[in-house]
Each structure stands twice: as structure tokens, then as C-alpha cells.
Amino acid sequence: MGVYSEPGRGYKYDFVLKKQRHTSRYFKTKTEAKRAEAARREELNRPVQKLGETQTDMAFLDLVNYKLDNVKAYNSKSHYEEFVYAARRWHALWGKLSCGEITQRIIEKFVLERSEVSPYTANKEIRYLKATFNFGIKKGMITTNPVMGIDMMPEDKKRKHIPSxxxxxxxxxxxxxxxxxxxxxxxxxxxxxxxxxxxxxxxxxxxxxxxxxxxxxxxxxxxxxxxxxxxxxxxxxxxxxxxxxxxxxxxxxxxxxxxxxxxxxxxxxxxxxxxxxxxxxxxxxxxxxxxxxxxxxxxxxxxxxxxxxxxxxxxxxxxxxxxxxxxLHSMGDSERAAMAAFERATGGNTMAREAAAREKPHSNSHSERAGSHGLRLVKG
CATH class of the missing domain: 1.10.443.10 (Intergrase catalytic core)
Structure with a gap:
């Protein structure tokens, strides 16, 4: 046991501590797997919180690891991988901070930077961070969520292209x-x-x-x-x-x-x-x-x-x-019927035909251009 690679699955750590086995996989590099193993060992060796005591803070990296374990156990593999990508960005920025040191202002600055990629990307970061801190609150690890007061970025919703x-x-x-x-x-x-x-x-x-x-x-x-x-x-x-x-x-x-x-x-x-x-x-x-x-x-x-x-x-x-x-991107009969009723009620077709009948054909002749300015040209 220790850190080793699995065919098609990346690197994995596997160790026994206090007669219990602990393992996690899907790490891209051996170094990443060793860091995760060290963090897990440190977490397991931390003094157990006594019943009745209220924990108010913890290392942000520990919280993220707890959340990743939860996502891996209860969600799809693709969702877990997306969460891992996000967690790597957070680790690079706040890996040495405690949860209490991560303020709403820090999160807002990060979200604004991510919005330069796209509002959708920024909103995904908000959702994942909010879920991570809420998980910590639910498990009694922390008491506050700095993401709660941050609004989602406005997105331009576009109709997705559906091929024929x-x-x-x-x-x-x-x-x-x-x-x-x-x-x-x-x-x-x-x-x-x-x-x-x-x-x-x-x-x-x-x-x-x-x-x-x-x-x-x-x-x-x-x-x-x-x-x-x-x-x-x-x-x-x-x-x-x-x-x-x-x-x-x-x-x-x-x-x-x-x-x-x-x-x-x-x-x-x-x-x-x-x-x-x-x-x-x-x-x-x-x-x-x-x-x-x-x-x-x-x-x-x-x-x-x-x-x-x-x-x-x-x-x-x-x-x-x-x-x-x-x-369902197809336009149903109800929408078409509604617009037909609107056209009948406003007399749209009749008004358009009458307006077209009143309109004179355009010409580029000199006499019509002059007449349009109120001038009369008389042949000499």
C-alpha cells in the first residue's frame, strides 16, 4: 500500500491507520496523491471534538477534502471531476487559509475574475463554493458561509443550437x-x-x-x-x-x-x-x-x-x-395560435396592405428628387 498508479484511473493513495483503511483515487500525479494522503493523515490524527463542543473554524483545505469525499460518494463521476477542477483553483489561492479567513470580499474578487471567462463560469464557482461552505455548516465544522451574500452574475440566455x-x-x-x-x-x-x-x-x-x-x-x-x-x-x-x-x-x-x-x-x-x-x-x-x-x-x-x-x-x-x-425547443401550436389571434385582433395584415397601396414606387429620376423638395422644373 501507499501511493501507486492504477491503469486508466491515475494515482491512488491507500493506507491503514488505527486498524481502518483509507483510500482515494483519480489523482493525476503522484505528488498530488502524496499531498492528499498527508492531508488525510493529518485530518485523522487531529483531536476528536468532544460532544457538546461547537467548532467555529477549520482549515479551508480540510473542508474542501471533506466535500470532495462526499461528492465522490454521492454524485456522478463527471460531477466529481468538475468539482476537483474547481477545488484545484481554490487550493492555489486559499490553500493555506482557514475558513474564517476567507471573507465575502475575497470571494467577490475571485468571482469577478472568473466572470472574465464567462458569467456562466463565475456562477458555477459561486454554486460550488456555496455548496462547500454549506456542507461544513451542516456537518458542524464551521458556522458561517461567506458566499451567502453574493449574487449570481447575469447571464445572456441563448437558445441552444439543436441540429436537424x-x-x-x-x-x-x-x-x-x-x-x-x-x-x-x-x-x-x-x-x-x-x-x-x-x-x-x-x-x-x-x-x-x-x-x-x-x-x-x-x-x-x-x-x-x-x-x-x-x-x-x-x-x-x-x-x-x-x-x-x-x-x-x-x-x-x-x-x-x-x-x-x-x-x-x-x-x-x-x-x-x-x-x-x-x-x-x-x-x-x-x-x-x-x-x-x-x-x-x-x-x-x-x-x-x-x-x-x-x-x-x-x-x-x-x-x-x-x-x-x-x-423541448419546438414551437407548439399554442404559440402559433396565439400570434395568429394577435394579428387578427390588431388587423395587422389589412393595415400592412393598405400602407403598401398608399406608398408610391421609388425612382431615381431628377424630376422626382427635385419634387421631393417642393421644386417644379418647367421645360423652357
Whole structure:
């Protein structure tokens, strides 16, 4: 035990203290893992707070580590990774401070600097910091949250680009066979990328023509399953891929890649494929879109076909109905009918035609330009 690397997972620390084992993984470097191990040992060796005593302050780095452990245990892997990126920035700025030394003014300055990237980025920092300090208050580690009085930055909400199914087909056609299978599966299940990456053959039922996807979006961090019926296209794709399965590779989609740090080939499920869609969109000559747009496009199509909102919500795996409504970008008949009624009430068409009839055709002749200034030209 100690600090060592795991194939495809980065570095990990593992030690036993007071007959209890403590471990954490997903560190990018060995140095980072050693620092985290030292901080954890220091935390465990700290005198235990007696019952009835009220703790008012603690090291900010300790609070962040506690929160990261909680996020890792109860949230999705992608959410944990986003929190880690944010925590690294905080550590560089406030790693040697106590929670009580981090004031609202310090946070505001940091948020303003992050807003230069984008208001969305700044607001994410506010949400994560607020959650971290609230976690400390809830656990009785600290008593105040310096983020509570900070307002969210104003964001310009823009309608997301949802590609047509023709553009989606063009993009998928530019991919190789394995990637085409991967993208068709995302499109026809409307699953999250993380769900498709984690998809295993034990979750596929070709007899019943269903696939089970798991998400951790619900409160509490539990892996919640939902069953999605397979389209005929996916039945064909998964049937073809299921031939001669390798027991060592339980995933439906996996890849083999060279790990520079470990200097060896590794086989495992996909993790991040951020550059893939932009490359394929460029090749296909269409406006760029990402994996999530496939999910939006499917939801909007179901809405256009008058599928009940509750059914779409189940397919997408949304706990909140309002989240599903955000995905539906199609303009419904109610909006069109409302604008038609508005036009009838205001006489918009009639007024426009009458105004057009009164308007004389424009000309560039000298006589009309002169007449427009009240002058009369008489031929001599």
C-alpha cells in the first residue's frame, strides 16, 4: 500500500491507520496523491471534538477534502471531476487559509475574475463554493458561509443550437464504424454520454429489445435505472457487436489506448471524447454541436409528435418535469395560435396592405428628387 498508479484511473493513495483503511483515487500525479494522503493523515490524527463542543473554524483545505469525499460518494463521476477542477483553483489561492479567513470580499474578487471567462463560469464557482461552505455548516465544522451574500452574475440566455436529423446523419456518416455505432446508440436512446460509456452487456436485453441505463442525477447519489426500448436500428447494431463477446471487456463500447505515463497499452471504457464531435462536424460541413444536442434533438422530435411530456421525462431520466421542458425547443401550436389571434385582433395584415397601396414606387429620376423638395422644373 501507499501511493501507486492504477491503469486508466491515475494515482491512488491507500493506507491503514488505527486498524481502518483509507483510500482515494483519480489523482493525476503522484505528488498530488502524496499531498492528499498527508492531508488525510493529518485530518485523522487531529483531536476528536468532544460532544457538546461547537467548532467555529477549520482549515479551508480540510473542508474542501471533506466535500470532495462526499461528492465522490454521492454524485456522478463527471460531477466529481468538475468539482476537483474547481477545488484545484481554490487550493492555489486559499490553500493555506482557514475558513474564517476567507471573507465575502475575497470571494467577490475571485468571482469577478472568473466572470472574465464567462458569467456562466463565475456562477458555477459561486454554486460550488456555496455548496462547500454549506456542507461544513451542516456537518458542524464551521458556522458561517461567506458566499451567502453574493449574487449570481447575469447571464445572456441563448437558445441552444439543436441540429436537424439530416445534419446528425451527415456527421455520423463521417465517423468510422465503431464511432457510428456509438453515436447511433446515443441518438436512439437519448442517453447521457456517461450512461452510454458505462453501458455493459448485462444491461442489454436483445430478446426484450430493451437497454437499461443508469444515472446518478437524482438526489442522494443512488444509481437509478431506467429501461429504454430499442429501435430496430439499435437491435441490429447491438446484435452485431454482441457476437463473440470478450468476458474481460464487459462494456458495449471500449477502446485500447497508449498511456504515456504508464508506457503501456490499456483497454477500458470511454471516458472523455470532447474533440470528437467538433472534428466530425467540421468534416460534414455543418454547424458544430455536441453529444448532448443528440439528446435535445430526440426530445424535441418526440414533442413534435405529441408524445406526452411524462413519457419524454421517463425516457430522458429526468426527476423534475421542468428539466424536461427545457429540452423541448419546438414551437407548439399554442404559440402559433396565439400570434395568429394577435394579428387578427390588431388587423395587422389589412393595415400592412393598405400602407403598401398608399406608398408610391421609388425612382431615381431628377424630376422626382427635385419634387421631393417642393421644386417644379418647367421645360423652357
Amino acid at each position: 436529423f439530416q445534419d446528425i446523419a451527415k456527421v455520423i456518416a463521417e465517423a468510422n464504424q465503431d464511432t457510428r455505432d456509438y453515436l447511433w446508440t446515443i441518438r436512439d436512446t437519448m442517453g447521457r454520454v456517461s450512461e452510454i460509456n458505462a453501458l455493459k452487456w448485462e444491461d442489454v436485453d436483445l430478446r426484450q429489445k430493451t437497454v437499461t441505463l443508469y444515472t446518478r442525477k437524482k438526489r442522494g447519489g443512488h444509481r437509478t435505472p431506467r429501461v429504454i426500448p430499442l429501435t430496430d436500428l439499435l437491435v441490429d447494431i447491438l446484435s452485431r457487436r454482441s457476437k463473440d463477446p470478450d468476458e474481460k471487456k464487459p462494456w458495449v463500447f471500449w477502446h485500447r489506448y497508449w498511456d504515456r505515463k504508464q508506457k503501456r497499452w490499456i483497454e477500458g471504457p470511454y471516458h472523455n471524447r470532447h474533440k470528437l464531435m467538433r472534428t466530425l462536424c467540421d468534416r460534414a460541413g455543418v454547424a458544430p454541436f455536441g453529444f448532448h444536442a443528440l439528446r435535445h434533438a430526440g426530445a424535441s422530435l418526440l414533442d413534435q409528435k405529441r408524445i406526452p411530456l411524462g413519457t419524454i421525462q421517463k425516457i430522458l431520466g429526468h426527476e423534475n418535469r421542468q428539466t424536461t421542458e427545457i429540452y
